[in-house]
Amino acid sequence: MLVVTKFGGSSLSCATQFEKVKNIVTSDPKRKIVVVSALGKRDSSDTKITDLLYILHAHLKYSVPYEDIWNMLYTRFVGVQKDLGINYDITKDLDALYKELNKNISQDYLVSRGEYLTAKLMSSYLGYTFVDAKDLLVFNYDAKMDEGTTEKNVKNAFAKYGTIVVPGFYGAFPNGSIKLLSRGGSDVTGSILSKCLNVSLYENWTDVSGILAADPRIIDKPRAIKEITYAELRELSYMGASVLHEETVFPVQQLNIPINLKNTNEPSHPGTLIKNVCTDESNIVTGLAGKKDFLSFNISKDHMSNEIGFLRRALSIFEKYNVSIEHIPSGIDSFSVVVAGSSVEKCQYELVTELRKELEANVTVEKDIALVAVVGRNMAKRSGICGTIFQTLGQEKINVKLLAQGPEELNIIIGVASKDYETTLKALYQNLVA
Ligand code: ADP
Numbered sequence: 001m002l003v004v005t006k007f008g009g010s011s012l013s014c015a016t017q018f019e020k021v022k023n024i025v026t027s028d029p030k031r032k033i034v035v036v037s038a039l040g041k042r043d044s045s046d047t048k049i050t051d052l053l054y055i056l057h058a059h060l061k062y063s064v065p066y067e068d069i070w071n072m073l074y075t076r077f078v079g080v081q082k083d084l085g086i087n088y089d090i091t092k093d094l095d096a097l098y099k100e101l102n103k104n105i106s107q108d109y110l111v112s113r114g115e116y117l118t119a120k121l122m123s124s125y126l127g128y129t130f131v132d133a134k135d136l137l138v139f140n141y142d143a144k145m146d147e148g149t150t151e152k153n154v155k156n157a158f159a160k161y162g163t164i165v166v167p168g169f170y171g172a173f174p175n176g177s178i179k180l181l182s183r184g185g186s187d188v189t190g191s192i193l194s195k196c197l198n199v200s201l202y203e204n205w206t207d208v209s210g211i212l213a214a215d216p217r218i219i220d221k222p223r224a225i226k227e228i229t230y231a232e233l234r235e236l237s238y239m240g241a242s243v244l245h246e247e248t249v250f251p252v253q254q255l256n257i258p259i260n261l262k263n264t265n266e267p268s269h270p271g272t273l274i275k276n277v278c279t280d281e282s283n284i285v286t287g288l289a290g291k292k293d294f295l296s297f298n299i300s301k302d303h304m305s306n307e308i309g310f311l312r313r314a315l316s317i318f319e320k321y322n323v324s325i326e327h328i329p330s331g332i333d334s335f336s337v338v339v340a341g342s343s344v345e346k347c348q349y350e351l352v353t354e355l356r357k358e359l360e361a362n363v364t365v366e367k368d369i370a371l372v373a374v375v376g377r378n379m380a381k382r383s384g385i386c387g388t389i390f391q392t393l394g395q396e397k398i399n400v401k402l403l404a405q406g407p408e409e410l411n412i413i414i415g416v417a418s419k420d421y422e423t424t425l426k427a428l429y430q431n432l433v434a
């Protein structure tokens, strides 16, 4: 039986956190594969190493003096090494990196050094072999993962070394150049390694005792979720529950490997178990999540309903601009296309012009929309949930801009004005979850 244990930046902010990690890893001999993020924040006013590296890259690119930022990075890494009292001489690696700093250094390479150096510290501290993620996770030039080669690499490395520490968040193209995953991607690295080695459990250690039924930064002490299905987690994380990267479930789900989300600062707490099927029916709503900054393209035209292919033509224009669509609420002669604001940052005006011209329709854009997801496997075939949602938001005088439900009845998505986002979450939490 094997376990992959992934520790997030919050579990790796200083030497004391490293000690907690070592206690956790050594307390169970099944924990032979350790994945680490880069050193995280020591307190709320601190800066993550990954963020410092992004800032450093921007300074280099625009030829702005970068010594102060470099010194902050240097001091943090050397500080942890000294406090741990380990042999690994991190100053050598840092000095070598310093020599590589120039205007053209690749952002992916520079930023990946956060997890690279953190993994080297951890490998020395645990006595596990450091295995570079660039030799494991291989991406084709279209940025899709080469799953076959990756699996072979991971299996070989594990067979060779037995106990390993792997930096999360990056891999490499076949020519060896580094490719970062998206932010929070060490969760995905852990999931990929779990799949490649077909482990019995993927443990994801962070700074909360499980997935909470709502964002703890908005709801005071939300309920912890004991068990959740992969599908529910996917809905929650896609819709903004940032505790796990939204792509985490896919690799492990294929082999039905459970994920246990646990707290490095409270290891005895069982945390949340994420698996294929959950039988607990005590809660109808499992959790809430949400995101701001959506935009709605409202498209209307008389007799639109008689124009066969109208929707397809509209959507093909969004496709042309490479814009991913979130929702399409519709009326008879009108519909809206809801998209993430970031996806149309550069093309919004061209898109509107082309929609107007090609469709000969009225097109208006509504900004500042927030989406809130009510998620629960036990909602299917139950009546009254939408009623409670409308009643709750009506009492708060919040206007519902859109309401959508997936065919599995696993989620209900509510669109409101961004300014009403927090109030919506609080009111729904009170009436549906608490
Ligand atoms: P790590 O550094 O371990 O990767 P993250 O910061 O990525 O940790 O994720 C943990 C944080 O996610 C928590 O500290 C919490 O503030 C935030 N979070 C947002 N939504 C939720 C949720 N539904 N449940 C738990 N934590 C959440």
Ligand code: ASP
Binding pocket: 008, 009, 037, 038, 048, 050, 051, 114, 168, 169, 182, 183, 184, 185, 186, 187
């Ligand atoms: N360190 C990276 C980030 O801050 C990756 C991770 O934490 O998973 O996004």
Ligand code: MG
Binding pocket: 008, 184, 187, 242, 243, 244, 245
């Ligand atoms: Mg994270």
